[in-house]
Amino acid sequence: MRKMLLLGAACSALASAAHAEAAADAAAVDEVVVTAARLEETLPQELARYGADLSVIDDAVMRDNVYVDISQALQMQTPGVFLSPRNGPFSYVDIAVQGSRTADVLWLVDGVRISNRLYTSTSPADTLPASMVERIEVLKGGQSLFYGTQAVAGAINVVTRGFAQDFDGRLTAGGDTNGGVHADAYVRDTVGRHRYVAWVSKDEASGYRTFDVFQPSATERKRGYDVVSFGGKYGVDLAEGLGLNLYVQHTDAHLEYPSPRLTRLAFNDRDEEIASLSLDWTAREDVQLSAKGYFHDWDSVYSTVNNTPGDPAAPPVIVDDLAYWGYRDYGVNVLAKLNLHRGFEYQLGYDFQNFNGRDEVLLIADQTERVHAFVAQVRTTEDLIQNARFAAGVRYNKAGDTEKTVWNVSGRWDATPALYVEGMAGTAFILPSAEQLYAVDPTSVAGNPDLKAERSVNLNASVGGEQAGFEWKLTGFVRKVDDLITDEARAGFPEGLYVNTDGEVRFRGVELSGRSELGHGLSARASFAYTRARQEGAGRQFDRIPKLQAKAGLDWTPAEQPFGASASLLWTGDVWQQVSGFGRVNYGNYAVVDLAAHVWLDGADRRHRLTARLENALDEDYATRVNSAPVDLAPAGVRFLYGFRGVPRTLHVSYAYSF
DSSP: OHHHHHHHHHHHHHHHHHHHHHHHHHTTOOSOOOOOOOTTTTHHHHHHHTTOEEEEEEHHHHHHTTOSBHHHHHHHHSTTEEEEESSSTTSOEEEEETTOOGGGEEEEETTEEOOOSSOTTSOSGGGOBGGGEEEEEEEESOOHHHHOTTOSSEEEEEEEOOOOSSOEEEEEEEEETTTEEEEEEEEEEEETTEEEEEEEEEEEEOOOBOBSOOOTTOOOOBOOEEEEEEEEEEEEEEETTEEEEEEEEEEEEEEEOOOSSSEEEEEEEEEEEEEEEEEEEEEETTEEEEEEEEEEEEEEEEEEEEOOTTOTTSOOEEEEEEEEEEEEEEEEEEEEEEEEETTEEEEEEEEEEEEEEEETTTTEEEEEEEEEEEEEEEEEOTTTOTTEEEEEEEEEEEETTEEEEEEEEEEEEEEETTEEEEEEEEEEEEOOOHHHHHOOOTTSOBOOTTOOOEEEEEEEEEEEEEETTEEEEEEEEEEEEESOEEEEEETTEEEEEEEEOSSOEEEEEEEEEEEEEEETTEEEEEEEEEEEEEETTOOSOOTTOOSEEEEEEEEEOOTTSSEEEEEEEEEEOOOEEEETTTEEEEOOOEEEEEEEEEEETTGGGOOEEEEEEEETTTOOOOEEEEEEEEOTTOOTTOEEEEEEEOOOSEEEEEEEEEO
16 A cells, blocks of 8 residues: 555656646747657568568557556457466466467567567566557567567567657556556656656556465465556657657566465566667668667566475475576667668668576576677668569678578568558577576476577468458468477486477468448457467477467447447467376367446546456456476375466456546
8 A cells, every 4th residue: 555655646746747847848849849760669660561460559459458468458459469378467478479489479668679588488578567558569470680589470569658749648546356456657748859758557466366276285376466667768859850769667576476286475576677778860861870779687586485285384395585587688779771762772780689697496507698680671662663662681690609691571562552462581590598508407408508599481471451441461371490499308307408309390370350440439350360380290289379269359439429348359279288197288269258448537528537347258267378286195196287277257447537
């Protein structure tokens, strides 16, 4: 409660001070500010213009559905993307973009990579609240040309609150029936040549019963979280066409990770900073330059306290006591856009990345990785072909003794105003993670310093159109991977060894999506995805990647009325996982329905808003992952099967005041 009161007081003070400053300086502002273009910020939209597959979730969707974190939005809203939060909001996720593994997708915040190079399968979604988001950009297909390692199946860029020409802001408070409370605020304005935006949020919950089965020795049976995040941006126009932009964000998080056996206490305490400083210069109409330095620091301490099976009065067993794991990632990106003659434009770039990290839990010593990369791309313009755009590029990447050169070609042809064809082909790569190279914990898979980088070739092809309020898109994709990194049983390695597999791994499938405006503020959307992800010669799908998935929704937002409503459906087909003692287990084939509604309490003024969402309205009992563990006090080898529970029926309610 004390944290909530302090948060509310800080939000109110911030809003009052900002509004007073804007009022005092408004009279002095009598010129139009021309802001320098930001090449790096608009990169996903530029790639989409030249044939990349881009899906966007905007702030309105986040707000209308009272999403707690970005994982919920991606899970329910993005066509073709499978995302399964392991333990509800602010937890690790399994994600498949066009049949990928979790490790094949790169995560960024405002263009700063936040993916974990200690563990490529550990997603960073557990510290990304929805309230700070302006939009989420999902690029599908190989994106290594501009984003480097780990973007072999796609990239997810979370764009935080943007600048505004006039003063505005919002205060929000709410809660949910899983013991959750939420509060957030933001303010932004432009004063002369200066722009700013600031935000703060707090999410806390006691959670729900995490597993479908528990052993008596597990006394911690709900998974809670407490996440506080605040940040801001400052921009100034130093001269005509020359802009400086600063972005900072800090997150403190207490994230619980209980087990269905033994656990009395288990948590990660997280301290995270993300920052960037960029200089953007439009030297002439035909020359644009952007240089950005970034910094990402991710520190976590992990603690586990267990019970003794059959003896609840026994002293607690301390397994991990604030054991450290974390990393630091910093670097420089430089990008230039040149239009030196009619018909073509050129993109030239340089990336430097310095990554180091260690883990006292899995015993990874402090490791450092430095990457230098050079990028060049040529694009056609409308001066050459009016109704078609094409691009071709190459990237040279050097990390230690590993050198990789990848290429990419893409294009879009608007055959008619109602029909287009687009596609992309290229190569991509994933460097081995620190865990895969150096892990030495005897209770986990052993690292292998002789691993090679994974190499992939990918092809995306789409046809789509728009006519009379109906949009549709059909996409086919193929990705072939060599030297895929996996763990195998090997003599001398009791838990296995990371190795490069022989043979080729293939991912292929189709996605179909559509949206229709039905009139009177009513719209419908639907998508279907089929994916086949297998190793050459294997007769089964990879673990934790569904073959089939469908999403659908109805949205009703009548412009003339102060209310709206929506319904969202997610259906996931069979999902298999190899489980010790039980073979391959299918935990898929479930459907989740969300219902949401909002009303403006002050009618046409639209300042006071009440929003509600009934998550999992039909109370579907489903698992997001399965595993097994020893049975309490049973002979060695006797295990029980358990599932990580999806979020049960939960009511979210929030009140927001806009100013």
